[in-house]
Amino acid sequence: MSQIACVACGAGNRLPEDRDPLSAKCGRCKAMLFTGAPTAVTGAALDRHRRLTRGVVLLLDVWAPWCGPCRTMAPHFEAAARQLEPTARLLKLDSEAEPAAAGALNVSSIPTLILFKDGAPVARQAGAMSTAQIVDWTKRALA
Numbered sequence: 001m002s003q004i005a006c007v008a009c010g011a012g013n014r015l016p017e018d019r020d021p022l023s024a025k026c027g028r029c030k031a032m033l034f035t036g037a038p039t040a041v042t043g044a045a046l047d048r049h050r051r052l053t054r055g056v057v058l059l060l061d062v063w064a065p066w067c068g069p070c071r072t073m074a075p076h077f078e079a080a081a082r083q084l085e086p087t088a089r090l091l092k093l094d095s096e097a098e099p100a101a102a103g104a105l106n107v108s109s110i111p112t113l114i115l116f117k118d119g120a121p122v123a124r125q126a127g128a129m130s131t132a133q134i135v136d137w138t139k140r141a142l143a
Contacts, residue, residue, distance in 0.1 A: 002055025004089060005048055006031055007039040012052040021056075021086035036082045038090040043101025046093060050119040057088045058116040059138055062107045064096045069128035070111045080134040088138060115141050 002015040008031035015021045015033070024033040038061065041049065049058055061077050063070035081090040095102035095110055105114060105121075115123040115138060123141035 003052060004033055004056050005052040006033060007035065007089075010045065010048050010052075015055070015086075034085045034089075036085060038077055038081050038092045041091045041093055043093070043098045043104070046091065046101060049089065049091060050116055053089065053116075054118050056086065057122075057138075057142060059084065059088045059090045059134075060105075060114045060116065061090070061092045062095050062102055062105065062110055062112045062114065063092060064094060064110055066096070067110050073111050073128040076129065076131040076134060079131040080138070083131070083135050084138060087142075113137070117142070 001017060003012055004015060005012055006026035006029060009026060009029040011026055011028040013024065013026055013033055015024055022034050025031065026033060046060065061073070063074070077090065077092070084090065093101060095107060109126045111128055112124060112126045113129070113134070114121050125137055129137065
């Protein structure tokens, strides 16, 4: 059985195999568990997602508001969320607002995508990508 953290309240939620995960709601706050859009996270929220999420991969975009390639990639990352959910939860970490979290992840250039499986990083890619490239890279990394 998979488990995922709620983007609204942070509670851990089990995802039964026999139900459609796209219609799943949080047991605590009743928010939809999958929204079809990336979720902005703090360092603490990222740690919570990594700790509580199992069976659903996390795809993190480490970016900064002043970064041109980051701003160019943002709509592509949003479109990728619609294609990759519920297999993946897409998260965004602002490296300028959360420098300690970005540093702990050893991010040296932005944008950087980091793929986590069961809380551990399994793949990393620096540089802006299109929607198709994000989706293809994620699927290849999980194969």
